Amino acid sequence: MTPHTVVLLRAIGGPSPTVSATEMVLRDHDTGLGAGVAALLEGSGWVRAVDADAPVPVAESCIEVTLSPLPDIDGVFIEGPWGDDTVPAFTHVVADRLLTRLTRSQLDRPVRECRIHAAAVADDGGTAALLLGHSGSGKSTLAAHLVHGGLDLLNDEQITVHRSAGSVGAFTRPVAIKAGGSEHLPPDVAGLVPDADRAWLLPVGDLNADARHRLTAQPVVSVVLGRDHVLAEPGQAVAHPGSVRVEPIPPVEAFSMLCAHSLDLVRKPADALADLAWLAATVPTVRLVYEDADVASTTVRELLADPPPVPAVDWEVSSPSGAAAAHDEPTDAAIVAAPGTVLVELGGEAFVFEPVERRLVSLTSEAVTLWKALPWVGDVSPELRTFAGALEAVGVVRVVGDSGS
Secondary structure (H helix, E strand, O other): OEEEEEEEEEEEOOOOOEEEEEEEEEEEOOOOOHHHHHHHHOOHHHEOOOOOOOOOOEEEEEEEEEEEEEHHHOEEEEEEOOEEEEEEOOHHHHHHHHHHHHHHHHHOOOOOOEEEEEEEEEOOOOEEEEEEOOOOOOHHHHHHHHHHOOOEEEEOOEEEEEHHHOEEEOEOOOEEEOOOOHHHOOHHHHOOOOOOOOOEEEOHHHHOOOOOEOOEEEEEEEEEEEEHHHHOOOOOOOOOOOOEEEEEEOHHHHHHHHHHOEOOOOOOHHHHHHHHHHHHHHOOEEEEEEOOHHHHHHHHHHHHHOOOOOOOOOEEEEOOOHHHOOOOOOOOOEEEEOOOOEEEEEOOEEEEEEOOOOEEEEEOHHHHHHHHOOOEEOOOOHHHHHHHHHHHHOOOEEEEOOOOO
């Protein structure tokens, strides 16, 4: 049995962050793949110094994983703290499965900050561009082009918002290219992928010998990815592959998009919504409509070097207080806020987050005033009862007892 050690580094905080390490001990029971898997996942040797006095990484956790051969099916049996997996006996397939598990394990860490499903790259000055899009939209492919062109990689899958420090952070992981995605990579990088039908992992050193992982950076632009052939209406002409459109997105719309990519809204809605509101209100957001990732990467570098104006809109996030809170149930007949609901005010508009369906319910200014007056105890006027009925129908308030006739 041959042990191999993989270290995932991540930063907590801002300009002078604490650096923590998650260590994975990989025990290989004669599969012959352990060393290759560890080399693909190990990123600590490719981290750019956070600052001159960066602390020694603090060991946060240790994960033990065992690889055992399954010769009858040409497979590998993976045993880890998350359970067991059986995958084909191929280095990149084993590494990709472990990377998925390790990435998911980062969400189980008890942190206050919000994580979002996004990629991010940074320049030499430590300013970052966030890349947002649904799974399969091309985040990893575009990140690969950007790192190949000289930028540093934060992460291609999961970004942490450090609102108090005005930064975003990530943990070290290679760029994961989905099966069939290698044809969209830079030609010399695509040549490193011998089997286009398999998922493939690309360490930063394979993308650019001078590129590094960066654990934290200051976001200056959020880029929502859109492929023209996907966004085009029926009958609408699709742009030429070499063309790119940059469309500004207002802060309120950006906030809604960020919520759709949040990985923490249900677990800690108030903290997550505050982080996302800050990001939407202080970092300009654009939609990048393109067909060719190489051409799009030039535009992202231009946006990073000369970002759009900062939105600078007011925002506030508040949870129900006093008896309006779900855990502080009134004894009298009342109308109270539903459990987990949070009020978000951003750029002159207001929403209540409803956690069951993970939706934002838009409120008028009058509705905001009424919401802030919760709970309504005792007899309720017909006006308030009508309003409460509409909010109860979308799950943001509850009627307790007989609140009046």
